[in-house]
Amino acid sequence: MAHSHGHTPAAWTGSIIAFVGFCVGSAFMVVAQPVGVIAGLALTLAGAVVGGLMRAAGLGQKKSNGMTAEELQAYKQAHAKAHS
Template sequence: MSQAVRTGAPDLDRDAIDYEKIKDPGHGNTPAAWTGVFLMLLGGVILAVGFVMVVDVIIYAGIAVFVAGPIIGLIMRAAGKGKPRS
């Protein structure tokens, strides 16, 4: 069995890559993003518990927390806690 050595794409022009632009892609590592994601995860857990227990109040509370996550994240971004728009 022969093994091929991969040296990269032959048509890749490494001089055309803007390394300063891709140095920090900013994958949402901001307080606004973390808060929004945490609230959505918490809402999903509450919602799952509500489904298992078959309690409507808990289900609606989970939906409310889940929907509040992105809204609060956007509010925090507008307040300066998120990544600025480019």
């Protein structure tokens, strides 16, 4: 797992927009205004879209392909050596 899990501009922006949308939708649900609830839902979904677009633009966490075969073999050897 990467050390910056979730600490990227894309993650923060998407989460904040979705949180605001959730708050808007919740507030309008309490006052029984369906249009506001739908607007809050749309804003929440917009947070996911914006976060995804920002990640695609390079502002998100990079994908990790895991260990290479050589790294895995070295890890296994070190692990076996440490436990023998």
